[in-house]
Amino acid sequence: MEVEFYLLDVTYEVSGGEPHVILWGITRSGERVVLRDRRFRPYFYVVASDKASVEALARKIRALSDPESPIVDVRPVDKRFFGKPVKALRVTTVIPESVRKYREKARGLSEVAEVLEADIRFSMRYALDNGLEPCGWHVAEVAETPVPSRYRVARAFDVTGFIKPTGDTRPPSDLRVLAFDIEVLTESGSPHPERDPVIIIGVKTSSGETRQFTAEDLDDKKVIAGFTEFILDYDPDIVVGYNSNHFDWPYLLERSKILGLKLDVGRRSGGEPSTSTYGHVSIPGRLNVDLLNYAEEIPEVKLKSLDVVADYLGVMKRSERVLVDYVDFPKYWRDPEKRRVLLRYNLDDVESTMGLAGKFLPFAMQLANITGLPLDQVGAASVGHRLEWFLMKEATRRGELIPNRVEKEAEPYKGAVVLQPLPGIHENIAVLDFTSMYPNIMIKYNIGPDTILRGGECSSEEHNVAPEVGHCFLREPQGFFKGVLQALLALRRQLRAEMKKHPVDSPEYRLLDERQRAVKILANAAYGYMGWVGARWYCRECAEAVTAWGRRTISTVIEHAKSMGLKVIYGDTDSLFVENIPEKVKELADFVEKEMGFEIKVDKVYRRVFFTEAKKRYAGLLEDGRVDIVGFEAVRGDWAEIAKEVQEKVTEILLSEKNIEKAIDYVRSIVSELNQGRIPLEKLVIWKTLTKQVDEYEAEAPHVNAAKKLRRMGIMVEVGDKVGYIVVKGPGKISERAEPYMFVKDPRLVDASYYIDHQIIPAALRILGYFGVTDTQLKKAAGSAGRRSLFDYTRKTQG
Known part of the structure; x- marks a missing residue:
């Protein structure tokens, strides 16, 4: 039989000496389900040195087998590494934790050039191999089984055949979200769970229900127990908080231990929340999302407190909500009249948290779906890690081996062009922005760690030679990054075209808009990713070449604008401020597109803008009356x-x-x-x-x-x-x-x-x-x- 389900999370557990991949999902009829795949086994790759015999190396690797987790298969596979064919062996064992042990043993063999993909978590390895897309619909060939007593779900299935995404990312109509916020009473500085009680836990559900669990004086045992019971009764798919990864959940976990309670809130009984990859807190079968992760990505907001961010995003005005400093909690809690104010403060926090969930979750869910990182991880992960998982998905799909992450010393390189501005007041100024300049440079010049020439003779016939820095990149064949970026930019064009078919206020438009925004962020991160020393595909010369071509590109456009008699006021990285003479602006855009192969468009028009003598410092009045301030206090x-x-x-x-x-x-x-x-x-x-x-x-x-x-x-x-x-x-x-x-x-x-x-x-x-x-x-x-x-x-x- 087949089952269609919306994928929430992928985990694994070892049962009876074998690993089971666990998929948590929701069916079209709204049933919360668990799917187990008992067939999948952990593996890694060994790349043989040039002169080694693959057959002899395979025998040596088999001889490393340990009865606790035997090596069950060693087979040659056709793979590429940095674009070049390699002699590789896929080494399969039984227990995921044993991969690290075999990795080290394999590295000690003289015939081994590289040991790769041994640091990929088992559940994510399964997701990569099957092309799974979190926060998206999938179909799988399954056999239904009785629901094991440890799972709090309606139905259970064993995956017996294929499993694949359908491409539909619309969330289930009854997706259940729960927002929560805790208040802790302390009379001596910072709250400490061994001493200070949780006096209030407020919750709000996506169905509109609001509840508060309050302490009896300073006895908080019923507070946490009531909160735990509510979660199990409501059975949310997503739990949202604000700074919950670093305060609320750790505090509740420690406080529960002290009180002799078990914070058993997952869909797997006995499975308490725990801190996992990227510092996020994982709840079995549910998705825990800390909305602070997304607030931290709003540069315009300097203070990331819940009340300030909610006010900035129009969720709740600070002037219309209760604000209480936590040092004043004791006097509010002990005074019956003031206690009502403190309870209102907590409700305002919960309302704000749910409001921010409405702002952030649609984007976060699309980001999870595209990158392959589950929703609870994608927010806590850096932009570099998000892009890297997308690259890992693409590498797996294209038969490319994934490089190891090797930490290196940071190596500086020259950045983008920033013109000295023409100081003063300027009227009617158009800002021209290159569309995805750096990704398009990487595509045009085939830039990547697999196309760079290291040693050998560089020729302009066979190579693209970066200006100023002289790094050489093969014109052919197409590099890994070029292929990935072409796919990303094509997807974004397709999404934006599809958006035009729907009303701006429709759910379809919003979903497509969030998806194209996630795609844009990933594409624009590619250049910076290559210059990040923690990247698997690190290549400082590649990043340096991109900025060199960027400088030449924008300088060429500036010179052409001047030759047309179009006054250039300022330029920064991938944008130009020019006089807004529509016919000349259009002529310049045509030159950029037809002669240089890049797309440039008018991003905004200032009715009035002024610059000081300093770079990256200006203020402008937009046509709609809004004020832009850049670089000042x-x-x-x-x-x-x-x-x-x-x-x-x-x-x-x-x-x-x-x-x-x-x-x-x-x-x-x-x-x-x-x-x-x-x-x-x-x-x-x-x-x-x-x-x-x-x-x-x-x-x-x-x-x-x-x-x-x-x-x-x-x-x-x-x-x-x-x-x-x-x-x-x-x-x-x-x-x-x-x-x-x-x-x-x-x-x-x-x-x-x-x-x-x-x-x-x-x-x-x-x-x-x-x-x-x-x-x-x-x-x-x-x-x-x-x-x-x-x-x-x-x-x-x-x-």
Whole structure:
């Protein structure tokens, strides 16, 4: 019989001395099922040295067999390694953990050149070999079996024949998602599970149900037990949290042990959550997704707290939700009136988490489907690892052996072209972007670790020779990366064409859009991946050649634009800022496409944009009224929110109204409000990351002193943590007056002069200073300015 199912996850277990691949899924009728494949066995490849006899080497490898996990097969296979045919043996054993042992033994044989693919996890090996696509529908030839008592599913099957994806990635109509958030009460600094109880666990389901499990005073045994029971009753397919991989789940697991409970929440009884690859927490039969992984990929948001990210993405406004610092939990918990506020705070967190799931999961599911990494892993994996799994899928499909990962020293190379901008105000500017410039360069010049010439004679007839750096790449045959990238870009074109057939607000459009976005990210990561020292397909020369061709390409386009009389204002990597003269812009785009073989298009048009003399620093007003700010304090991480707000507002006034005096008056009004203690405290928090242990700092930086104060309160902060502080009034250096933000409750304690002189005025002057405005002008009383235009000031600086 055949069964069609939506694949959630792939795992394995050893039972009766043999490995079973376990597939967790959902059928079309909504049944949660488990499929077991008992036939698959772990293996790896041995590449023989040039002069070795494959038959003799096979006999030697068979002689390594150990009865605990015997070598059951050694067979020659037709494979390529970096594009070249090799003499390879596929070595198969029984127990997955034994692969590592045999790998080391095989490496010791003198006839062996390489031992490959011995570091691929058994369940992922099965997924690669069968082309499985997580978060997608599959069909398999199966035999139904009784459901083993250890599985919490409706039906069970043994895979007896084929198993393959259908290409359908639409999620089941009844896919069940559960969002959760925990609150911990601590009275002595950082929460510690051996001491501090979980006082609230809030949950919300995709069907709309909301529940809270609360402690009886400080007894949290029923909280965790109730939460566990709810998960088993609701039986979610996906569990989402925010920083749940590094806080909620580890805390619940440790707290459960102390209370004598078992956090048995999976679809395999007795299988507690556990930390797995990439640092994610794995729940048997369910997909645990930490949404913080996706929030961390939003560069515009410097503080990745749940409330800030939810506000930024339009899920829940910070101004409309309850905010409570965890150091205040004890007084809220013990006061019956305030406890209601704390419960509302938890619900707001849960609502925000579910709202973010709606924003992030569609993309994450498409990313999982394309890369082959299960949904719970793909978010925690780096962009490099995501691309690498896609490359591993393609290598398996194309008969290419997968290289080992060998850590190396980082080797720098020259980057992209960044032009010196023409400083000043510019009206009506078009931004031209090359479409997938670096992937297309890799395709055009057949760049890859399998096509590079290392030694031998380089000729322009047979090779593509990179400008400046001189690296040579074979024109023929087609390289691995060229083939993969052509497939990715063709898929993206196909998806974008399909999108046009559906209304923008339709589910079909959204699914296709998320998929094409995932494809774009993977394609654009290929160049950087080759320059990443942790990559299996590492090739520094390849990455260096791509940037060299990129520099020549954009320089050629700039020269052609100038020859047409089209003024170029700025250029950066794969984009150009030019006068928006439509007929000339079109002529330039035609030249790029027809003469150079690249696609370039107008990405955006600025009604007005200004540049300083510095590269990568500009601000522009888009046609729809939005303001773009690049390279100023507004997007840096070590400035208070109020500085960012001031800079954005100043830029908006300047570019929208061309009114310098109004911008000056606005800054003066903020200065006045600061002096009166009317700026909300949360806008004054300065965040800085600890790059080393607190005790290792020699200089007394404000965030380091704030971290030391936190430690004295029992709140441990480690390398990589962000420390938030507010500068308060008092004697001594600024660094000595940096207080952890949660301990500052009275706005009158804030050192307004510090924020005016070191935050507000400098942030505003990074924009206004260009027009000749001084700090003295900004500190005058509000309302004292005249009414001169932007261009009155511009003439001073451009004359």
